[in-house]
Amino acid sequence: MKITLDTRSLLLGFLGAGLMFAAISFKNDQNQAGGKYRAEVNANNMLVILDSETGNYIIAPAMQSAGKVQWIKGEFDKTFSTATDNKKEPK
Template identity: 80%
Template structure:
């Protein structure tokens, strides 16, 4: 059996392979992790919401017996530079 490759078949094969590689490596233009606000909930139902642009955050500790959520506000750079834990803002 004699196999011959002509230019048309070779070009069509390379074009098909290139199209397959392009289709397989195509990624969605929108990054899945790239939002401004990031939310994390741990096993104790504590919620942390961080603004990745400004460094501000709010923390909701687990709900106490009263059923009320007390939010604690903070700024990451200020907390990090002073090395002082968050304190609830006076009302």
């Protein structure tokens, strides 16, 4: 049995393989990191939850295992434009 490859068959083979690699490596345009809300806890146990679509956030300063946590609400755009800190001092 004699196998011969002509240029047309070779070109079609490479084109098919290229299409397969393109189809397999296709990525979705959606953000893979998560959804609408982002949460971050720093070393001082302060929790920040940000709504990434609207810019609203809530902060729980110095979360403790016992006692009440006083949540601070805010809007990122307003806080940034006025350059004021809306953190409340603990009582």
